[in-house]
Amino acid sequence: MTDSTPTPENAPEQAAPSSQVPPEHLRAIRSFVLRQGHMTAAQQRAIDTLWPQFGVDYQAAPIDLNARFGRDNPKVLEIGFGMGTATVEIAKRLPERDFLAIDVHGPGVGNILKLMEEEQVGNIRVMRHDAVEVVENMLADGALEGIHIFFPDPWHKKRHNKRRLVQTPFVAKLLPKLKKGGYIHLATDWEEYAVQMLEVLSGFDSLKNTAADYAPTPAYRPETKFEARGKRLGHGVWDLVFEKTE
Numbered sequence: 001m002t003d004s005t006p007t008p009e010n011a012p013e014q015a016a017p018s019s020q021v022p023p024e025h026l027r028a029i030r031s032f033v034l035r036q037g038h039m040t041a042a043q044q045r046a047i048d049t050l051w052p053q054f055g056v057d058y059q060a061a062p063i064d065l066n067a068r069f070g071r072d073n074p075k076v077l078e079i080g081f082g083m084g085t086a087t088v089e090i091a092k093r094l095p096e097r098d099f100l101a102i103d104v105h106g107p108g109v110g111n112i113l114k115l116m117e118e119e120q121v122g123n124i125r126v127m128r129h130d131a132v133e134v135v136e137n138m139l140a141d142g143a144l145e146g147i148h149i150f151f152p153d154p155w156h157k158k159r160h161n162k163r164r165l166v167q168t169p170f171v172a173k174l175l176p177k178l179k180k181g182g183y184i185h186l187a188t189d190w191e192e193y194a195v196q197m198l199e200v201l202s203g204f205d206s207l208k209n210t211a212a213d214y215a216p217t218p219a220y221r222p223e224t225k226f227e228a229r230g231k232r233l234g235h236g237v238w239d240l241v242f243e244k245t246e
């Protein structure tokens, strides 16, 4: 996401006429608004050349992640990688882990593939799809060692709060995908969302907070693009790291 790109909250809500919406999507409250966004020629070229190797198409059945990565290493899911700069840096810092990175934003998909090529990073697979559906249909239980959700859209207007990704029903769907001993790492620059995240995660008996409340930023997480923007606006930053104990 570039600074000039409107955030979903500023973007006009473009509801498609109900006659054009597939029935299964009619009731869904999405955590994103699909923005057109400009795809550069380099991003498009990265998609054209690298998608066959690093892209994963959505399917409504569990996939074999080890087969996709060609090895049996711990798998981490990242939801909402934006332009992918932090994701690629984390994958470099943690070469023994494999990252399934999901976003819906086309230019970001092109950008992360381009960065992977530039930095010679091979332990990321990229999906362009609603992560909620991926979690619901495509991941086997116990498949993940970790889950990263960094600076999810804050949907700060009261009437939009319902679009926030981190809510109890979605976390309840996420947790079975984590192994025992696995972790969930969230970060936000929106204080009221941080409070909501803490409440939601604390509500699960199977999760144990690794800190008294908010955690120190783990060494593997660099500053993200959205975080830098928040800091320029004077926002604080809150990380949360919970471990799955059962």
Ligand SMILES: C[S@@+](CC[C@H](N)C(=O)[O-])C[C@H]1O[C@@H](n2cnc3c(N)ncnc32)[C@H](O)[C@@H]1O
Binding pocket: 001, 031, 032, 079, 080, 081, 082, 083, 102, 103, 104, 105, 108, 129, 130, 131, 132, 150, 151, 152, 153, 154, 165, 224, 225, 226, 227
């Ligand atoms: C505010 S941006 C943060 C991007 C990045 N993590 C960062 O910190 O710079 C949130 C991202 O989440 C993506 N997103 C929101 N809901 C999503 C969903 N259900 N599935 C996949 N991506 C989603 C948006 O497209 C956007 O790129």
